[in-house]
Amino acid sequence: HQRDNRRLIETLLKLRDLGNTLIVVEHDEDTIRSADHVVDIGPGAGEHGGRVVVSGTLDDLLASDESLTGAYLTGRRSIALPAQRRLGNGHEMVVHAAAENNLKNVTVGFPLGRFIAVTGVSGSGKSSLVNAIVYRSLAKRIYGAKDVPGRHKGITGVESINKVVHVDQSPIGRSPRSNPATYTGVFDKIRTLFS
Structure with missing residues (x-):
């Protein structure tokens, strides 16, 4: 939640101010914008990534034509919201x-x-x-x-429900990076969307 996130960022900045070096893996916009130095790896995921696209200030990231992160943070790229929300089944x-x-x-x-x-x-x-x-x-x-x-x-109102599946972020299979999205192949479609 944003309130918790703000507190976390404030704590990280206090730790930095005490002379500590903090390296954080994070996708959150506020955290990226609060960092003194940003390392953006990509430009895509999987075989389309693995390179350092930007290593510098936030302004360097925002100015990069190759950084997807920078493109989304500046608004040069965006994810369209659905024009109409699904109505559901009435139950x-x-x-x-x-x-x-x-x-x-x-x-x-x-x-x-x-x-x-x-x-x-x-x-x-x-x-x-x-x-x-x-x-x-x-x-x-x-x-x-x-x-x-x-x-x-x-x-x-549970009469029409005949199945329930609990999905969490626990790894599935051998890789600690596996989760339901990677295991079922859904994440491949997400990777393609962002490539």
């Missing part, structure tokens, strides 16, 4: 009185058939809501899973 799943960890007896609806982002600062209850309550409850209902869901009064 809604509602979690009632979620009270796990930091959740304060909240009731929230999730429109089905849509892409839903659950956001908030670190420790606000995102993982408790999604992982401990929604996922575990659906896995128990659909598959008979033994994990106990987090505290809540109930979930309505």
Whole structure:
């Protein structure tokens, strides 16, 4: 979350001010803009990368014609937002009185058939809501899973849901860089899009 990110950047700058050298691997715009020196590796991913495109100041990065990072930071390139958002299927799943960890007896609806982002600062209850309550409850209902869901009064609107998949950033396979996107081949399409 942006608030957490700002705090992290402030802490990193304080560590630098104490005479430390900090090397951070980061894609976040605020972090890149706060750095004293930027090393941009690319220009693309996989076989299209592996070279130092820029090693210098933020201004050097922004002025580079070869840097994709610089092109996106300056607005020379951008990702188009959809002109119209998907309406979904008209059904809604509602979690009632979620009270796990930091959740304060909240009731929230999730429109089905849509892409839903659950956001908030670190420790606000995102993982408790999604992982401990929604996922575990659906896995128990659909598959008979033994994990106990987090505290809540109930979930309505689940009749049309017949499958639930928990995707996290844990590596799949032998490589620690593997994740569901790389494993299923979806990341190949993402790489192509940005090449």
